[in-house]
Amino acid sequence: MAFRRCFLLILTLTFFGSTALASKKDAEAAALIAHAKQLSDIRAEGAPPFRLKLNFKVINEDGSVSEGAHTEDWVSRTQWRMETVLGDFRRTLVVVGRKRWLLESTTAEPEQLGSFLGLTNLGRFRPEAWKPEKVEDRELNGLSVRCIEVKPKPWGGKSALCFDKIDGTVTAQVTPFQAGTRIGEAVCIYADYQRFGNRVLARSYECDKDSHPVLKARVVELVAAPPTDPTFFIPPDGAKESVNCLSIVKAPRAIYSPEPRIARNSVGPTVVMIRVVVGTDGKPHDLRTTSASNRDLDGVALEAVRQWRFKPATCEGESVEGVVEVDVDFQVR
Numbered sequence: 001m002a003f004r005r006c007f008l009l010i011l012t013l014t015f016f017g018s019t020a021l022a023s024k025k026d027a028e029a030a031a032l033i034a035h036a037k038q039l040s041d042i043r044a045e046g047a048p049p050f051r052l053k054l055n056f057k058v059i060n061e062d063g064s065v066s067e068g069a070h071t072e073d074w075v076s077r078t079q080w081r082m083e084t085v086l087g088d089f090r091r092t093l094v095v096v097g098r099k100r101w102l103l104e105s106t107t108a109e110p111e112q113l114g115s116f117l118g119l120t121n122l123g124r125f126r127p128e129a130w131k132p133e134k135v136e137d138r139e140l141n142g143l144s145v146r147c148i149e150v151k152p153k154p155w156g157g158k159s160a161l162c163f164d165k166i167d168g169t170v171t172a173q174v175t176p177f178q179a180g181t182r183i184g185e186a187v188c189i190y191a192d193y194q195r196f197g198n199r200v201l202a203r204s205y206e207c208d209k210d211s212h213p214v215l216k217a218r219v220v221e222l223v224a225a226p227p228t229d230p231t232f233f234i235p236p237d238g239a240k241e242s243v244n245c246l247s248i249v250k251a252p253r254a255i256y257s258p259e260p261r262i263a264r265n266s267v268g269p270t271v272v273m274i275r276v277v278v279g280t281d282g283k284p285h286d287l288r289t290t291s292a293s294n295r296d297l298d299g300v301a302l303e304a305v306r307q308w309r310f311k312p313a314t315c316e317g318e319s320v321e322g323v324v325e326v327d328v329d330f331q332v333r
Helices: 002-040 113-117 298-306
Strands: 050-059 065-076 079-086 089-096 099-104 132-140 143-150 160-164 170-179 182-196 199-209 212-223 240-243 253-256 270-278 284-289 309-311 313-315 318-320 322-330
Touching: 002 132, 002 143, 002 160, 002 199, 050 113, 065 113, 079 113, 143 170, 170 270, 182 212, 240 318, 253 322, 270 298, 284 298, 298 322
Parallel strands: none
Antiparallel strands: 050 065, 050 212, 065 079, 079 089, 089 099, 099 240, 132 143, 143 160, 160 170, 170 182, 182 199, 199 212, 253 309, 270 284, 270 322, 313 318
């Protein structure tokens, strides 16, 4: 009996000890994110209006370079305009009140563009999306940083978000990707922070995949300059109208996801990752693979996901168009 009581006591202490450690990690991760947003979120409630311009380069797989430009005029969360141009692709977003209008060219969205558009928006980081497996010190580009590392994805990749240990600004975001049976890392570096009012913003961004550059961006203008022309926020002709969500969007969720039918002889599972735009009707469109190209499986995976159905994204209970990344897992048969 004494042994049993001792064993139960050890289990109890172990449980509460692990719970305390988990709570400590969660609290530190949340504090790191909150501090970085306080420093650099230029779109926070009450922040001054601004005009932001960036020039960027996309380095393609064949080594060629495509140059683009991004302009954002921000008055408040209920009044802003954003335009992105890269080659033949053009996207214009206009927000007025609770309405949002989107106009895109018929050219397919370039692969690296989705990652680029979120770089300057530190307000997108949410503690609930960064539940840490561990929080640890690292050395990154000669800097001493503190990194939140989350639990690995089902196929083994880990994400990390890193902060400068001295001032608390975001220094890097690490995102895993699968290339065949190998797990790679995509890393975006934030650098050259400069003051804007009572905040600071990185002016240089460089992203690579497995140490190969894929994107470089530079802020060329950031000024407090609210537009005065009311016609500036008139929706462009042909733009698609949707809801301007002012709270947290609940992401789309697959409710019918039949597995792809294919026989394979290769060893081990292979996952194809696909970015999906889900309409308010729960149907997927504008599908694009985000994992490394796999001629044998990409087409089959895309065709399978076209048959999927989703519970659409919601904002304050109202269905809205949303984006989600799904994994199509090809198991050996």
